[in-house]
Amino acid sequence: MRNLRHAPTLAACLAAVAVAILPAALCAQVSVLSSTVEEQVAAPGDHYTGSIVISNAGAAPAVVRIYKTDYSFQADGTSSFDPPGTNPRSNAAWITPQASQVVVPAQSRVTVPYAVAVPATDSLIGTYWSAVMVEAAPVRAAAGDTSSSVQIGSIMRYAVQVATHIGNTGTRTVAFSNPRISRSDSAGATLDVNLGDTGQRAFRPTLWVEVYDASGVLKAKVKQVRGLLYPGTSLHQHFDLGTLPAGTYKAVVFADVGASAVIATQYTVTF
Secondary structure, eight states: OEEEEOOTTOOSBOOOEEEEEEEGGGOOOEEEOSOSEEEEEEOTTOEEEEEEEEEEOSSSOEEEEEEEEOOEEOTTSEEEEOOTTOSTTBOGGGEEESOSEEEEOTTEEEEEEEEEEOOOOTTOOEEEEEEEEEEEOOOOOOTTOOOSOEEEEEEEEEEEEEEEEETTOSOOOEEEEEEEEEEETTTEEEEEEEEEEOSSSOBOOEEEEEEEOTTSOEEEEEEEEOOOBOTTOEEEEEEEEEOOOSSEEEEEEEEEOSSSSOEEEEEEEEO
16 A cells, blocks of 8 residues: 555645656656546436547657556545555556557647446445556666766656545445644644545535634634545534634534535634
8 A cells, every 4th residue: 555645635646756867868857738627427327528638748759557456544634545456446447548658749739538337236236436546657768878967857646536426326425534623823723633434425625614603703714625535534624713812612514415404513612
């Protein structure tokens, strides 16, 4: 299993890995131009397609490898890219990229289609997902190249999340944990809390906090929409509450997950 730090916005571009000493002019500049989070609502037995657009802004052709992994992330900032099929909610076996390797010409782009075949079984509930990895290998120097301009080569990987929601099935439930609040005269008050998807379906939570003083007067309200949160994954949410005088407050954290009711938890805070 490979663990990498996970950006708060679930950014798809993964950390570069140094692999060789290469002439600077040979380094390709590969990126994914299409969406790095692909969602589709489908029924058991359905088939659908998608595509990944890969760009090379560099001066040399780029060899790009296409492969599948499972993908998960946690509120502590770690991401896991396990072998496909490791996660019980993996849909990696349903996904077939058209190619396992492509060459993207310099200053050009290539589209790689993929197909998704949802199994025809009535046991599927909620959301299933995995990642299609787009890995650009460094271009190696030709034999006899004596260029003195060198740099550390790198492998850049992009993770394209492919999520399949089975109809409108699956529970949407969350759990709040590890609340932390602080206050300073210079930086103001902050509230940090973790949110985990404890249900069967992925969603994009809308999170907000309302802070009331001892008299019940609303003193602060902060709102944020987050990215796609999968079953069994979690995120860290940070709220800047602004200036709050010393005292006792009630902080109510809400999560709208697209279900019939908004989920909330309450904390009593004394500065």
